[in-house]
Amino acid sequence: xxxxxxxxxxxxxxxxxxxxxxxxxxxxxxxxxxxxxxxxxxxxxxxxxxxxxxxxxxxxxxxxxxxxxxxxxxxxxxxxxxxxxxxxxxxx
Numbered sequence: 405x406x407x408x409x410x411x412x413x414x415x416x417x418x419x420x421x422x423x424x425x426x427x428x429x430x431x432x433x434x435x436x437x438x439x440x441x442x443x444x445x446x447x448x449x450x451x452x453x454x455x456x457x458x459x460x461x462x463x464x465x466x467x468x469x470x471x472x473x474x475x476x477x478x479x480x481x482x483x484x485x486x487x488x489x490x491x492x493x494x495x496x
Contacts (some may be wrong), residue, residue, distance in 0.1 A: 406415045411457045412464075412469045412472060412473055412476075413466070413469060417463075417464065417465075420461075420464040420472065421461045421462060421474075422477070423476070424457050424458075424460065424461035424472065424475075424476065425458070425461050427453075427475075427476055427479040427480060427483075428454040428455075428457040428479070429463065430480075430483045431451070431453055431454035431457070431479050431482060431483060431487045432450070432451070434450050434483050434486045434487065435447045435450035435451045437453065437486075440491070448481065450482055450483075450486065453475065453478055453479050453482055455495065456475060457474060457475050457476070457479055459465060460472060460475070461488070467470065474487065487488055
């Protein structure tokens, strides 16, 4: 199901909260995986960002949008970096 993407400004409070919750859940899933691998530093980083996102997810008002945007970017980047860290590049 694909639709037109919305900016945080265009989203309702419920949509913003859902997006933040989704990113926090992805961070926590990555933290669980990192814990299985024994990487305590990565677990701490992923968990801290997830907890910070959860802390604002229930009440993202318009004055908090820049903070939410930065946290989403950081969270998505961390999940991406973690998921790709074992990938070996075949291109040189």
